[in-house]
Amino acid sequence: MNMTSSDSDFVFGRHAGIDFLKTQDAGKINKVFLQQGVQESFADEVFGLAREKGIVVQTVPKNKLDRLVQGGNHQGLVLTVASFEYADLDDLLDQFDQEEKQPFLLMLDSIEDPHNLGSILRTADATGVDAIIIPKRHATGLTSVVAKTSTGAIDYVPVARVNNLVQTSQMLKKRGYWLFGTDMDGTDYRQWDSNGKTVLVIGNEGKGISRLLKEQMDQMITLPMVGHVQSLNASVATGVLLYQMLDTRNYHK
Known part of the structure; x- marks a missing residue:
């Protein structure tokens, strides 16, 4: 799906976040927030995908992620991304x-x-x-x-x-x-x-x-x-x- 760069939105949750990191250009991802203390294998996957695209991962407490997605089930991963654009x-x-x-x-x-x-x-x-x-x-x-x-x-x-x-x-x-x-x-x-x-x-x-x-x-x-x-x-x-x-x-x- 195409994006615009005028506004920010969130993609959160492990499956959605990992898929977005795998499939989208770096320019469509503003920031990656990873919860402190998540399992090592998951953290390694996030850091590896972000490194390939030159994106810095910020490790933060769970309550910061809770605030970002207003209590949504983020599963330890939140991406701030360009807002979704619609097809013509x-x-x-x-x-x-x-x-x-x-x-x-x-x-x-x-x-x-x-x-x-x-x-x-x-x-x-x-x-x-x-x-x-x-x-x-x-x-x-x-x-x-x-x-x-x-x-x-x-x-x-x-x-x-x-x-x-x-x-x-x-x-x-x-x-x-x-x-x-x-x-x-x-x-x-x-x-x-x-x-x-x-x-x-x-x-x-x-x-x-x-x-x-x-x-x-x-x-x-x-x-x-x-x-x-x-x-x-x-x-x-x-x-x-x-x-x-x-x-x-x-x-x-």
């Missing part, structure tokens, strides 16, 4: 056309919980999603919590942020994309064919897909439920649908 959707679509791809895009309608967005990014990377589209307002953006929850996937799945999801949907349809929404009333997801230029739209955790956006859908799909609770966590529902996509697109290796 038009550029991505042009690139897909040039590559003659049949892209699979994920559009998230006002996902508010950064843990949900991070989990969705992780599953999107695992299932080969080409890009994620989110709105600029009334939704979580790319944050340190998202980065940690994604366990590194934030570096590999392009995320585009747009002003208006309805207008973006209309533009995508003109470019030959089929839009599929999620709803309690719809076609059983096991009958969903996700081949071709496809956009899967996932609604807000509580409200679902907004009415105006739902009107843009070519088809609604649903996850049958036989229990007493007739809803799933947004990231869990997304995961089920993405693996159905993976199956219908024959991506098995």
